[in-house]
Amino acid sequence: MSRPQTSHLFYQSRQRRPVLDQARGVYMWDVDGKRYLDGSSGAMVCNIGHSNPRVLEAMRKQMDKSTFGYRLHFETEPAELLAARTAALAPEGLEKVFFVSGGSEAVESAIKLARQNAIAIGQAQRYKIISREPSYHGCTLGALALTGYAPLTAPFDPMMRPMPKIPAPRAYLDGLDPDDEATGRHYADMLEAKILSEGPETILAFIVEPIGGASTGALVPPKGYMQRIREICTRYGVLLIHDEVMTGGGRTGKFFAGEHWNVDPDILVISKGFAAGYAPLGAMIAHKDIVTNVLDNGGFLHGFTYAGNPLACSAGLAVLDEIERENLCQNAAETGALLKSELKKLMDRYSIIGDVRGEGLLLAFELVEDRASLRPLAKELNAFNELVDIAYENGLIIYSRRTRGGYSGDHFLIAPPMISTPDHVAEIIEGLD
């Protein structure tokens, strides 16, 4: 198929992009036969690469059996097996898995479970979920209430109850040292201050990406931050929710990003890398005690028609097999370290690169006016759009976020599939240079 004159598709962006023909491994081809290296794994989704034959085969086998089984009528083997595998990977106590079809649905489920737990344990006055600014937690109204980015949320404020926010650690820490525990404390203590000013008895939960995804541009929190967040939540009876929609599945070098600090949440959500783009799939993984409280108190008032779809779950199982068989978390850590050091070398040549950051194969670099001022690029500077176009021309797809200072600035996520090799790293650097 070539590009139609008029498209009836309706997306956020008015920009036209090449028409995709096929994808294999880390590469994608458009209908004109041009090849692109998928430097952002779609939207940090296609963690194990495209068209993996073993995953496709597992899905075909499931298709021959059944493509749908409604959870209220049947339990299915793929859902049961995937729940067990997921619980085994999750932190201790997080034993109960609730399947959904995407990240926003997973966050929405966590909101509902946390609230029903508070009611079940006689703390119905707890309803506020604190989140961070900037942040992104999804586009349903509940998830949006937690999203810390006013241009996205403001139009809908009358239709939801916006939740309290604390500042996320920034890309440039105003001279503070990210390796100094005092910096981590400085940002984490804002959570305690917020809990106290809002009234601890009203706070239900705190939601955080252990490593910031697109909203902050692969921002790794300062030393001690996540541990102290955990301590504060425990002290005030506030549930800790890890949003691992982007980080879950191994691309930071650990299956869950929270593992970098041995911090266990009470509820964890995962989606993008879970079935790695082979099917829409997400999950909320919750501590068994929370689920018991809710189920013993009348049941969980929540659910989606496609939850636990056997085809999606068979893809999820095959993706987990692939991650384990090919040792992909380790590869993400090693290849990511190489890519990060090569991106840092570009800083020597281009002073508009303000920062290179991230962990494993969730990396970002940020453009600034110049490194001395660290001011975000002025609106009229075309360097940002030009870089996206140059990358496309060079056959490289990168994930760009032009937020005009609203988030952490103007940044690009570089997040190729976890199967990437040093040769792919060289290709990415060439594509940017």
Ligand code: PLP
């Ligand atoms: N949470 C985070 C951290 C995300 O990055 C996203 C999507 O980018 C979401 C939630 C929402 O996921 P979805 O787009 O699958 O609804």
